[in-house]
Amino acid sequence: xxxxxxxxxxxxxxxxxxxxxxxxxxxxxxxxxxxxxxxxxxxxxxxxxxxxxxxxxxxxxxxxxxxxxxxxxxxxxxxxxxxxxxxxxxxxxxxxxxxxxxxxxxxxxxxxxxxxxxxxxxxxxxxxxxxxxxxxxxxxxxxxxxxxxxxxxxxxxxxxxxxxxxxxxxxxxxxxxxxxxxxxxxxxxxxxxxxxxxxxxxxxxxxxxxxxxxxxxxxxxxxxxxxxxxxxxxxxxxxxxxxxxxxxxxxxxxxxxxxxxxxxxxxxxxxxxxxxxxxxxxxxxxxxxxxxxxxxxxxxxxxxxxxxxxxxxxxxxxxxxxxxxxxxxxxxxxxxxxxxxxxxxxxxxxxxxxxxxxxxxxxxxxxxxxxxxxxxxxxxxxxxxxxxxxxxxxxxxxxxxxxxxxxxxxxxxxxxxxxxxxxxxxxxxxxxxxxxxxxxxxxxxxxxxxxxxxxxxxxxxxxxxxxxxxxxxxxxxxxxxxxxxxxxxxxxxxxxxxxxxxxxxxxxxxxxxxxxxxxxxxxxxxxxxxxxxxxxxxxxxxxxxxxxxxxxxxxxxxxxxxxxxxxxxxxxxxxxxxxxxxxxxxxxxxxxxxxxxxxxxxxxxxxxxxxxxxxxxxxxxxxxxxxxxxxxxxxxxxxxxxxxxxxxxxxxxxxxxxxxxxxxxxxxxxxxxxxxxxxxxxxx
Amino acid sequence: xxxxxxxxxxxxxxxxxxxxxxxxxxxxxxxxxxxxxxxxxxxxxxxxxxxxxxxxxxxxxxxxxxxxxxxxxxxxxxxxxxxxxxxxxxxxxxxxxxxxxxxxxxxxxxxxxxxxxxxxxxxxxxxxxxxxxxxxxxxxxxxxx
Numbered sequence: 111x112x113x114x115x116x117x118x119x120x121x122x123x124x125x126x127x128x129x130x131x132x133x134x135x136x137x138x139x140x141x142x143x144x145x146x147x148x149x150x151x152x153x154x155x156x157x158x159x160x161x162x163x164x165x166x167x168x169x170x171x172x173x174x175x176x177x178x179x180x181x182x183x184x185x186x187x188x189x190x191x192x193x194x195x196x197x198x199x200x201x202x203x204x205x206x207x208x209x210x211x212x213x214x215x216x217x218x219x220x221x222x223x224x225x226x227x228x229x230x231x232x233x234x235x236x237x238x239x240x241x242x243x244x245x246x247x248x249x250x251x252x253x254x255x256x257x258x259x260x261x262x263x264x265x266x267x268x269x270x271x272x273x274x275x276x277x278x279x280x281x282x283x284x285x286x287x288x289x290x291x292x293x294x295x296x297x298x299x300x301x302x303x304x305x306x307x308x309x310x311x312x313x314x315x316x317x318x319x320x321x322x323x324x325x326x327x328x329x330x331x332x333x334x335x336x337x338x339x340x341x342x343x344x345x346x347x348x349x350x351x352x353x354x355x356x357x358x359x360x361x362x363x364x365x366x367x368x369x370x371x372x373x374x375x376x377x378x379x380x381x382x383x384x385x386x387x388x389x390x391x392x393x394x395x396x397x398x399x400x401x402x403x404x405x406x407x408x409x410x411x412x413x414x415x416x417x418x419x420x421x422x423x424x425x426x427x428x429x430x431x432x433x434x435x436x437x438x439x440x441x442x443x444x445x446x447x448x449x450x451x452x453x454x455x456x457x458x459x460x461x462x463x464x465x466x467x468x469x470x471x472x473x474x475x476x477x478x479x480x481x482x483x484x485x486x487x488x489x490x491x492x493x494x495x496x497x498x499x500x501x502x503x504x505x506x507x508x509x510x511x512x513x514x515x516x517x518x519x520x521x522x523x524x525x526x527x528x529x530x531x532x533x534x535x536x537x538x539x540x541x542x543x544x545x546x547x548x549x550x551x552x553x554x555x556x557x558x559x560x561x562x563x564x565x566x567x568x569x570x571x572x573x574x575x576x577x578x579x580x581x582x583x584x585x586x587x588x589x590x591x592x593x594x595x596x597x598x599x600x601x602x603x604x605x606x607x608x609x610x611x612x613x614x615x616x617x618x619x620x621x622x623x624x625x626x627x628x629x630x631x632x633x634x635x636x637x638x639x640x641x642x643x644x645x646x647x648x649x650x651x652x653x654x655x656x657x658x659x660x661x662x663x664x665x666x667x668x669x670x671x672x673x674x675x676x677x678x679x680x681x682x683x684x685x686x687x688x689x690x691x692x693x694x695x696x697x698x699x700x701x702x703x704x705x706x707x708x709x710x711x712x713x714x715x716x717x718x719x720x721x722x723x724x725x726x727x728x729x730x731x732x733x734x735x736x737x738x739x740x741x742x743x744x745x746x747x748x749x750x751x752x753x754x755x756x757x758x759x760x761x762x763x764x765x766x767x768x769x770x771x772x773x774x775x776x777x778x779x780x781x782x783x784x785x786x787x788x789x790x791x792x793x794x
Numbered sequence: 795x796x797x798x799x800x801x802x803x804x805x806x807x808x809x810x811x812x813x814x815x816x817x818x819x820x821x822x823x824x825x826x827x828x829x830x831x832x833x834x835x836x837x838x839x840x841x842x843x844x845x846x847x848x849x850x851x852x853x854x855x856x857x858x859x860x861x862x863x864x865x866x867x868x869x870x871x872x873x874x875x876x877x878x879x880x881x882x883x884x885x886x887x888x889x890x891x892x893x894x895x896x897x898x899x900x901x902x903x904x905x906x907x908x909x910x911x912x913x914x915x916x917x918x919x920x921x922x923x924x925x926x927x928x929x930x931x932x933x934x935x936x937x938x939x
Binding site: 306 | 806900
């Protein structure tokens, strides 16, 4: 590779060049400070940029737009171990591992749009050793062609720290999961002897092993009660372990909170009645829906009401209340019970905290885990849970839940599934299906149509991918269906294959115009951004590669705009069609004779000849060829006549493009399956 | 009108003993096996009316035993109740998917187990046509799983 030596070897940069462009030391039109001698500016009022460049921490390499190195600063020489002359005989590709012409092209394109491009790569030293570097690229306008400027920063230390960090993280993860496994195993091992104790004790208690005295019964019932307590403790340990480790599944949806509170109130009336407590319910008449996992919030309420029930004396009052607070609902569980000392309130939500209680002689005791579980559950709901309490007066536990919005639901939908997959070491995949835009001709576009199409598409997708309703998400009044899949099982290729086998093969009229994107979201970016990215990746859903000659459709319509739309729709329907179109009836007849189409879409009102004559000429010229005709007209009379003449189907103008695609596809299906026609020449 | 026979697949001898005492006191016949490997064969010999099945078994796990029981013609239609210390949602779902009659977590309350046995065996004792129906249903389940 010969190098253009005409490039200036030394660097004098002041960007941009003055229009005159003749001076070797161009002026900068920025603040020019006249006080000479006292400033670092030179006589021309220009900063000595050479100094600046030399003093940079980063290595600087200036190259031509093709990557040929022109100049470097001393730092670059230090980094790369080449001397300046040697470097000036190299291309940037030679010193950046893995760099290619394609990368350069990308850089050029980026810098043209005045964007910095930051890459991390290994740089190659003269002795072939490498070091990790962060390389920022920007454009320099020195001459007409433009130049590239690379700022290279050695990030060896940072990389090493990152690696150490990653190792620590993975070690911690391993520790954490082995802890979870341990908890799960221990809990399981505890259950077995407990079951045996429980079974025998109840066997004796029920008199199966012989008569039992009253005193013995009393002893046994204490054994049984403590068996229950131990069992509950084990359940709670497991629950907490699952929730803490994120393995517990959450399904947050739109929930009618008023109804849920009513249900809890109803459930707790009997135990409160039993303890001679009053249980009130205070819910405003209109309460917005919330976004939550109904079962989990029910668990929280049961826990709080259970505590209130346990720790409130006779004739006490327990109140269950809901209050709207901006975009959240606050739920209170208030009691007139024994209260909690201020010093205990802070650690109340920690696991295994058993509070010192006034000795009231009661045998009630909690497991010390209930509130810790509540806190985790509310945490996942992005709410908060707190307590206010005055000893001997009572306590008020309250938590908040977000009011329902579609956007929050979408975020929760992705978040819940991500957590689920992560803890099972599986990759989440997001499949986005979008119903194509099919502008209904004349009439305004109908969102109802797209909704209907989506409705028909949904069960087919569920069948093809064997997924459940809860894995799907649809924004209201939107033509996009989002499906979350187990990407480890259903890779992009598998999904494509399944669609080929079912959706596009058997339901082409529904899958027509549907586009899909498949990506694997992570936590690094918010769900919205993943969706936005998906929107840029949409492409027609894959069709089965047809082994036969593609079916041919000839479209004849004198309105070029409609013609284009029809072509686009059929292309998007993705059935691998060979299309020809014309606005002229004469041309149509010629194409027909030469090309043997399988389906002809024919507008009856053409500018040059009457559509009916085109039809007659076509059928007469090739009576043996089984071509299907779809006629289009705005007049009922025309269509009646044409149907009598032997047309296969019709469309009234203005028509819906979805209907159009459906009809064409139906006609195509009627055609003798393999292209056994001798007349048809193979198309490539 | 013979007494219903319950087959217990469980490896904890103490629990087996408790179950046997209790079940026999309630008028059931019992038979037991303590390992997963021979469980299906033994069950085939005993032809019980109902099987209580643990998941954590030596030799072979309860789910595998379940599938083996479902494949053998002799045990194909016998209702199976999981009786296990495993309480995770995943295990419950798996059991339901396989077609278990019920899933009971240890420690259990006697009346809970008793109610389940009554309910399932009452279904079993119904007249012949209903039994056939149960059989065909089971067959269909087997085909889809």
